[in-house]
Amino acid sequence: xxxxxxxxxxxxxxxxxxxxxxxxxxxxxxxxxxxxxxxxxxxxxxxxxxxxxxxxxxxxxxxxxxxxxxxxxxxxxxxxxxxxxxxxxxxxxxxxxxxxxxxxxxxxxxxxxxxxxxxxxxxxxxxxxxxxxxxxxxxxxxxxxxxxxxxxxxxxxxxxxxxxxxxxxxxxxxxxxxxxxxxxxxxxxxxxxxxxxxxxxxxxxxxxxxxxxxxxxxxxxxxxxxxxxxxxxxxxxxxxxxxxxxxxxxxxxxxxxxxxxxxxxxxxxxxxxxxxxxxxxxxxxxxxxxxxxxxxxxxxxxxxxxxxxxxxxxxxxxxxxxxxxxxxxxxxxxx
Numbered sequence: 001x002x003x004x005x006x007x008x009x010x011x012x013x014x015x016x017x018x019x020x021x022x023x024x025x026x027x028x029x030x031x032x033x034x035x036x037x038x039x040x041x042x043x044x045x046x047x048x049x050x051x052x053x054x055x056x057x058x059x060x061x062x063x064x065x066x067x068x069x070x071x072x073x074x075x076x077x078x079x080x081x082x083x084x085x086x087x088x089x090x091x092x093x094x095x096x097x098x099x100x101x102x103x104x105x106x107x108x109x110x111x112x113x114x115x116x117x118x119x120x121x122x123x124x125x126x127x128x129x130x131x132x133x134x135x136x137x138x139x140x141x142x143x144x145x146x147x148x149x150x151x152x153x154x155x156x157x158x159x160x161x162x163x164x165x166x167x168x169x170x171x172x173x174x175x176x177x178x179x180x181x182x183x184x185x186x187x188x189x190x191x192x193x194x195x196x197x198x199x200x201x202x203x204x205x206x207x208x209x210x211x212x213x214x215x216x217x218x219x220x221x222x223x224x225x226x227x228x229x230x231x232x233x234x235x236x237x238x239x240x241x242x243x244x245x246x247x248x249x250x251x252x253x254x255x256x257x258x259x260x261x262x263x264x265x266x267x268x269x270x271x272x273x274x275x276x277x278x279x280x281x282x283x284x285x286x287x288x289x290x291x292x293x294x295x296x297x298x299x300x301x302x303x304x305x306x307x308x309x310x311x312x313x314x315x316x317x318x319x320x321x322x323x324x325x326x327x328x329x330x331x332x333x334x335x
Contacts, residue, residue: 003292006032006051006064006088009071010040013093017281018068023047027289034059066116066292069093072161073085073168077102080117089116093286095177095312096305098168102311105301115300119290119305121181123251125283128259128275129140132186132236132247135273140260140263143241147187147222150237151251152208152230162203162228170205171317172198176226178251180312182236183222190214191222198318201229211319217305228329255279 005028007014014033024028033044034049051062051326060082066089069079076095084106096119097103110117123129161167162174169318183191196211208227214220236250246262253259261273291297 002029004031004065006067008069010035014070032062061115091118100313122280124282126280127278141240143246144220146239148237150225150233151175154233
């Protein structure tokens with residue numbers, strides 16, 4: 001049975017990456033799109049997509065089973081809550097919400113309605129993610145000692161919503177969330193914050209930051225760095241007992257680009273683990289579609305969403321406190 005899907009918010013990202021996949025899908029039928037942009041509405045209608053409108057209430061009146069929420073981060077809570085209250089399932093672009101209270105309310109709404117709620121961290125479905133897990137399971141670099149997760153890029157246009165606090169702007173919500181998700185996906189456990197910062201540099205939102213964490217169970221240290229206004233860096237580095245693992249394009253990558261995991265032993269010899277080009281968005285939509293057809297999976301998805309939100313916003317709360325002591329006598333700060 002074909003699943004009827006709508007898109008709430010159709011900016012450049014959704015128009016370029018999500019709409020074409022839905023148009024080509026045999027399992028998902030794109031039946032409605034809500035966008036305030038008259039230009040985007042015209043483009044969608046010219047492509048023969050029905051149910052295109054600029055009124056959100058009219059959009060919610062469409063005959064849909066699930067809604068892909070792709071509006072700016074600051075609108076996710078409002079739009080996702082409305083979708084869930086209307087009895088539809090919701091697949092939401094990261095981050096799910098801008099605060100922990102919002103995330104908790106969305107999860108509660110989905111639970112009360114027995115609905116699927118999913119967060120679109122697409123990199124976790126890319127073939128590269130499975131290759132990383134296999135490399136770690138095979139213990140090729142040896143036991144982890146130091147992790148470096150970095151996601152930085154140049155400043156965007158000044159009118160981009162990511163600089164608007166009312167629209168959920170800021171580097172923390174926009175791309176630090178990838179680092180926290182990846183850390184717990186590949187290296188699960190309890191992590192304690194040793195130190196860190198959130199910098200605004202005169203902007204109305206945070207534009208860069210860093211966090212240094214330690215996993216008490218084994219003493220592994222993780223350095224997370226993110227922000228606007230840098231050279232483009234998108235990588236994960238692991239220094240292990242026997243060597244180093246470098247993962248470039250660790251969090252986002254074009255569907256047509258192949259990639260590799262570089263392994264370097266203690267003598268400097270390198271080995272490349274090739275990963276074929278893969279469309280993470282296509283894999284993600286396929287996974288969401290399978291989960292939608294399996295109601296027994298929805299409770300676990302909701303629990304996972306809430307666990308990530310609690311870790312993510314707990315770390316944010318600690319970073320917002322400002323200077324954190326890092327002397328040996330200072331207590332660990334849980335994150």
